[in-house]
Amino acid sequence: MLLAVLSGLIISLLIIPFGRLLKTKWSILLTLLPALLFLYFISYIPAISAGSSFLQHTNWVSSLGVDFDFRLDGLSLLFALLITGIGTAIFFYARTYLKGHVFFDRFFGYLCLFMSAMLGVVLSDNILLLFVFWELTSISSFFLIGFNNDNADSRKSALTALSITGLGGFFLLAGLVLLGNIAGTYTISELITSREVILGHDLYPLILGFLFLGAFTKSAQFPFHFWLPGAMKAPTPVSAYLHSATMVKAGIYLLARFSPILGGTDYWNYTLMIVGGFTMLFASIHSLFRIDLKGILAYSTISALGILTFLIGAGTREAIIAASVFILVHALYKATLFLITGIIDHETGTRDITVLSGLRRVLLPVSIAGFLAAISSAGLPLTYGFIGKDLIYEATLKTEYQPLGWILTGIAVLTNIGLVAAGFMAGIKPFFGVLPEKFGNVHLPYKSMWMPPLVLAILGLVFGLFPGPVGQFVNHATADAVLGSPSDMHLKIWHGFNIVLILSLATLIAGVIVYFINKPSALKLHAIEKLNSIAPQRVFTGYANDIMRFSKWYTNLFHNGYLRSYHMKIILFAEGLLAYKLWISGPITLNFEAVTVPSFYEIGVILILIGALYIVVTTPSRLTSVVSMSVIGYCICLIFVFYSAPDLAMTQFTIDTLSTVLFVLVLYKLPSFINMTSKTVLYRDGIISLSFGVIISLIALRVWSEPISKDIANFYGENAYILAKGKNVVNVILVDFRGIDTMFETVVLSIAALGVYSLIRLRLKSTEKE
Amino acid sequence: MELLLIVLLGLLYAAGVYMILRRSMVKLLLGIMLLGSGTNILIFLLGGITKGKPPVIDENAKLFQDAFADPIPQALILTAIVISFGLTAFAIVLLKRVYALVNSDDLDDLNTPEEEDI
Numbered sequence: 001m002l003l004a005v006l007s008g009l010i011i012s013l014l015i016i017p018f019g020r021l022l023k024t025k026w027s028i029l030l031t032l033l034p035a036l037l038f039l040y041f042i043s044y045i046p047a048i049s050a051g052s053s054f055l056q057h058t059n060w061v062s063s064l065g066v067d068f069d070f071r072l073d074g075l076s077l078l079f080a081l082l083i084t085g086i087g088t089a090i091f092f093y094a095r096t097y098l099k100g101h102v103f104f105d106r107f108f109g110y111l112c113l114f115m116s117a118m119l120g121v122v123l124s125d126n127i128l129l130l131f132v133f134w135e136l137t138s139i140s141s142f143f144l145i146g147f148n149n150d151n152a153d154s155r156k157s158a159l160t161a162l163s164i165t166g167l168g169g170f171f172l173l174a175g176l177v178l179l180g181n182i183a184g185t186y187t188i189s190e191l192i193t194s195r196e197v198i199l200g201h202d203l204y205p206l207i208l209g210f211l212f213l214g215a216f217t218k219s220a221q222f223p224f225h226f227w228l229p230g231a232m233k234a235p236t237p238v239s240a241y242l243h244s245a246t247m248v249k250a251g252i253y254l255l256a257r258f259s260p261i262l263g264g265t266d267y268w269n270y271t272l273m274i275v276g277g278f279t280m281l282f283a284s285i286h287s288l289f290r291i292d293l294k295g296i297l298a299y300s301t302i303s304a305l306g307i308l309t310f311l312i313g314a315g316t317r318e319a320i321i322a323a324s325v326f327i328l329v330h331a332l333y334k335a336t337l338f339l340i341t342g343i344i345d346h347e348t349g350t351r352d353i354t355v356l357s358g359l360r361r362v363l364l365p366v367s368i369a370g371f372l373a374a375i376s377s378a379g380l381p382l383t384y385g386f387i388g389k390d391l392i393y394e395a396t397l398k399t400e401y402q403p404l405g406w407i408l409t410g411i412a413v414l415t416n417i418g419l420v421a422a423g424f425m426a427g428i429k430p431f432f433g434v435l436p437e438k439f440g441n442v443h444l445p446y447k448s449m450w451m452p453p454l455v456l457a458i459l460g461l462v463f464g465l466f467p468g469p470v471g472q473f474v475n476h477a478t479a480d481a482v483l484g485s486p487s488d489m490h491l492k493i494w495h496g497f498n499i500v501l502i503l504s505l506a507t508l509i510a511g512v513i514v515y516f517i518n519k520p521s522a523l524k525l526h527a528i529e530k531l532n533s534i535a536p537q538r539v540f541t542g543y544a545n546d547i548m549r550f551s552k553w554y555t556n557l558f559h560n561g562y563l564r565s566y567h568m569k570i571i572l573f574a575e576g577l578l579a580y581k582l583w584i585s586g587p588i589t590l591n592f593e594a595v596t597v598p599s600f601y602e603i604g605v606i607l608i609l610i611g612a613l614y615i616v617v618t619t620p621s622r623l624t625s626v627v628s629m630s631v632i633g634y635c636i637c638l639i640f641v642f643y644s645a646p647d648l649a650m651t652q653f654t655i656d657t658l659s660t661v662l663f664v665l666v667l668y669k670l671p672s673f674i675n676m677t678s679k680t681v682l683y684r685d686g687i688i689s690l691s692f693g694v695i696i697s698l699i700a701l702r703v704w705s706e707p708i709s710k711d712i713a714n715f716y717g718e719n720a721y722i723l724a725k726g727k728n729v730v731n732v733i734l735v736d737f738r739g740i741d742t743m744f745e746t747v748v749l750s751i752a753a754l755g756v757y758s759l760i761r762l763r764l765k766s767t768e769k770e
Numbered sequence: 771m772e773l774l775l776i777v778l779l780g781l782l783y784a785a786g787v788y789m790i791l792r793r794s795m796v797k798l799l800l801g802i803m804l805l806g807s808g809t810n811i812l813i814f815l816l817g818g819i820t821k822g823k824p825p826v827i828d829e830n831a832k833l834f835q836d837a838f839a840d841p842i843p844q845a846l847i848l849t850a851i852v853i854s855f856g857l858t859a860f861a862i863v864l865l866k867r868v869y870a871l872v873n874s875d876d877l878d879d880l881n882t883p884e885e886e887d888i
Binding site for chain 1 (some may be wrong): 774776778779786793796819822824833834839841859860862863877
């Protein structure tokens with residue numbers, strides 16, 4: 001299982017060196033990957049149907065509790081089969097769809113990565129591992145959605161998708177970590193056993209909220225739905241893959257996976273039913289106004305996701321089984337519809353349903369696929385969609401929240417009416433009617449393009465005619481995983497004449513009527529787009545823009561590119577901190593007895609120093625300032641002489657002389673200072689610097705008035721001669737006691753010397769002035 | 771004398787800060803040197819200043835017979851002086867290079883390099 005999950009990652013890495021090969025006919029090898037994985041997972045069906053599950057454990061980061069724990073049970077298998085099965089069709093299709101594309105290899109790299117990530121999500125038994133793969137789907141789908149990266153819209157929608165799903169992922173992580181901390185384990189199969197602890201915990205609503213945010217953003221539930229229509233900028237195979245079977249279903253998977261752990265409470269049921277119910281109705285109505293084929297499909301997908309969320313929220317056995325059947329139904333017909341949209345787009349160059357008609361004359365196999373998918377989505381009897389729809393009505397009618405049952409059924413009926421019409425618009429409308437002249441020379445694409453949708457559509461029909469074998473597996477899949485006990489329900493084509501059948505037929509008839517009445521047009525699209533100003537998307541982009549403005553303002557304030565302004569902020573901050581510290585540490589008490597009386601020559605030296613300091617600060621002449629600087633240095637040197645530091649005096653004298661010489665030699669050519677700043681700025685800087693000086697002085701005063709320990713000094717004094725055989729204690733410290741420090745100091749100086757030397761020798765350009 | 775030195779080091783710090791708030795690169799460097807000198811005085815003062823008693827042991831003795839100035843701040847300052855010279859020397863040469871390249875002493879001119887210099 002580990003290899004199955006990671007194979008896509010490995011292949012996508014291999015594409016980096018071997019990508020060139022892919023652009024030839026060898027690309028067929030790549031389609032073997034999902035096909036083989038599909039066969040691999042199919043081999044598990046008998047065992048899983050019999051009720052067993054498989055575990056695999058490989059150590060990864062055990063110290064953090066993150067291991068490669070994979071678990072294959074019914075729910076995982078259903079999703080794994082969808083991912084690899086639909087994946088096979090997509091891989092075949094995309095091979096032709098993108099033939100000759102410059103980034104053909106790159107595309108398949110992303111696609112393999114994405115498939116791996118999805119398999120990882122549905123197979124992980126460790127919630128942190130699940131999160132890693134969850135994020136990986138967001139990242140790889142970002143690349144897939146933005147695949148046409150020369151298109152600004154495409155880039156923007158990829159970014160929107162990433163930021164919305166990424167935001168959700170952030171909350172999901174928080175929720176998962178909280179969950180793991182409360183339960184003391186990160187393994188899903190162990191979390192189920194601590195269900196009581198989790199439900200009773202104070203943080204349960206918070207965990208639930210975080211988890212929901214993760215699932216809703218991924219599965220495009222209102223109000224996070226808007227990234228999905230935007231993601232239609234992706235190449236069609238990507239839309240087909242992401243939105244029929246994988247990416248958006250990850251949120252549904254998450255909800256289904258966690259319902260035995262967190263589900264069954266009022267919080268869980270009501271939130272999911274309200275959000276799902278609203279989303280499904282909202283999106284279903286919305287889809288009727290679209291004129292872009294992909295737009296219709298995008299909104300009907302959101303609506304279908306709403307239905308799934310709603311069903312999981314209802315949480316009864318009927319609802320869960322309805323959900324799992326509907327997942328399969330929807331994946332089959334939605335992938336088909338997307339793929340035929342891709343063919344239509346590819347061959348005619350438009351996706352506008354107001355223009356497209358009569359294509360059955362030229363694209364016959366495609367139109368058969370479209371027709372089958374449309375009737376499956378409409379839930380015509382004998383199709384798999386019919387069974388799915390039946391189960392949904394049965395679920396809403398039999399909900400535990402009885403007085404609500406009829407309202408919920410009503411919402412479901414309305415949603416389905418919209419979906420019937422939307423399915424007809426996407427799957428039937430382009431093929432019937434009169435063929436416009438300009439499409440007269442449209443021809444059928446390669447077999448590898450129209451075969452995948454046809455196969456998927458026929459599968460939908462076959463599953464509908466023989467629901468028994470599939471139903472057996474799908475029932476077990478959900479019953480075992482989501483409910484924890486096997487179910488005895490059997491899928492049937494014919495339930496007898498009852499209320500569900502009447503509802504189904506009514507839905508169908510109403511849907512067809514809506515299809516014929518509702519003529520989508522650009523005008524209607526315009527009308528509904530006026531509502532955009534109150535749409536959640538507006539709110540989100542508004543927030544995003546505000547954050548951008550804030551960060552821009554903040555950056556300009558603190559990182560404006562002027563060194564002196566950085567200095568000023570650092571100094572001001574330091575002043576604030578130091579002043580605060582001085583303030584809270586109380587008054588300074590001075591011991592005047594410790595103060596020595598300065599002699600007149602000391603006062604003289606200090607006066608000279610202050611005078612030189614004044615000149616350095618104010619002089620416009622560079623030379624004067626350098627000379628004054630050396631005067632300051634010599635005065636400090638004299639202070640060292642007065643106060644028993646002959647070594648310091650010598651060093652200071654040498655260094656000061658050297659610096660001055662260097663300064664004058666190197667910089668004499670520079671122009672004199674010009675006064676470029678205004679009086680106010682000068683006063684401001686003066687106040688800042690003087691207050692800094694005052695603060696430092698006060699700190700010095702405070703520290704000086706504290707007694708100091710002489711222990712270390714005495715140690716050096718006593719041992720300088722006895723241990724190190726030297727009489728100048730300062731020198732002994734430098735070359736003996738702290739010899740290694742001094743050695744590194746010389747290293748530093750040597751590096752500085754090398755730097756100076758190379759800077760002097762460096763010749764950058766001939767134009768450079770010497 | 772201690773109080774005078776405290777005032778003095780405050781002035782050195784103030785002048786240093788004032789200089790690094792200027793636009794000129796040379797002034798920036800002078801400011802850093804002033805801050806360095808101020809710090810040296812600060813350490814020197816806080817180690818306790820003593821007059822006329824250098825930390826050197828007498829010619830014929832093995833131990834100090836008398837009180838002596840604390841050698842530790844002196845060792846620290848000596849290191850500081852030498853290292854700051856390394857910094858100063860490097861900075862001076864660097865300034866010269868920058869001046870040769872941009873033909874300006876103004877720090878603000880470094881923000882927007884002209885096209886041909888990139």
